[in-house]
Amino acid sequence: MLYFWLALAFVAGMMMPMQAGVNSTLALHSNGALWASWISFAVGTAALFGVVLAMRYNWPIATELRQAPWWAWTGGFMGALFVATGAFLAPRIGAATMVALLVAGQLIMSVILDHIGWATFPQHEINLGRILGVLCLIAGVVLIRMY
Template sequence: MKWIYVLFALVAGALMPVQAGINLRLRGSLGDPVWAAAVSFGVGTLALLGYLLATRTPAPSLSMAATAPAWAWTGGALGAFFVFATIVLAGQIGATTMMAWLLAGQLTAALALDHFGLVGYQVHTVSWPRVVGVCLLLAGAVLVNKY
C-alpha cells in the first residue's frame, strides 16, 4: 500500500468534521441548511474552477462527456445531500456521533460496492475479516452514540 494515500485519506477524513462544523456555523448565519449547503458547494465549485484555470487543465470534449452513463452524473447531487446531511446532523448529534454513524454507513455500503463491483469498483470479495472490521466499526458507532 502506498502510505502517501493513507496519509491523504487520514487528512481528508479529519477535515470532514471540520467542514461540517464550518457549514453548521454558516447555517447559523444563513438560517437554513439547504442555503448553507448551496453556498458551500458554490464556494467549492469556484475553488475547483480556480484550480483548473491555474493549472491550465484542458476541458474534456463533449464527445468524451457523452460516454459517461447517466448515473455517473449524479455524484454532485449525492455530494450535495451529504453536505446537507452533515449540516443537519452536526447540529443535532455532534461531531463524534455524526462521524461514527457516517463512517459506519460508508463502510457498510463500501463492503457491498466492493463485493459486487458496483458503480465502477473492481470486485473485492467479502471476507470474514472485512465483515468483522465493519461490525467492529458499527459496534463503535453504537458505543459513541450511547456514551
C-alpha cells in the first residue's frame, strides 16, 4: 500500500505544472489570473461536492468544526494563493523554473514543519541528510534557472 501512496504523491506532483498551464491559458480567456483561479476553485469545489455526495459521507457537525483552531480554516486561502500564483507565473517564468521554486519552497517548509511536528505532522528532526537534500534542491533551482 505504501507504494500506492508514493505513486499517488508523484502523480499529484505532476499535476502542478499542468494545472498552472491550464489556469494560465484560462487566464488569457477570462480577464486574468484571479478570474481563472476563481473558476478553477469553483470547478474543483463542484467536483469535490460531487465526490462527497457519491461516497455518501456524513456532513460535518457544526460543533466539531467550531473546535478546530482558527488556522485550520486557512487552507483554502493558501490554495487560492498557490493557484493564482501559478496561473500568473507560468507564462512569465516557465514551468521548470516555477515548479523548481515551488518545490524548493515546499521542501524547506516541510523540513521545518517536520522538525517542529506542527499540526498533524509527525516529528522528524532536521539532520545532515535533510540539510544536504535542501541544498541539492536549491542547487537544482539555480541550474534550472540559469540554463
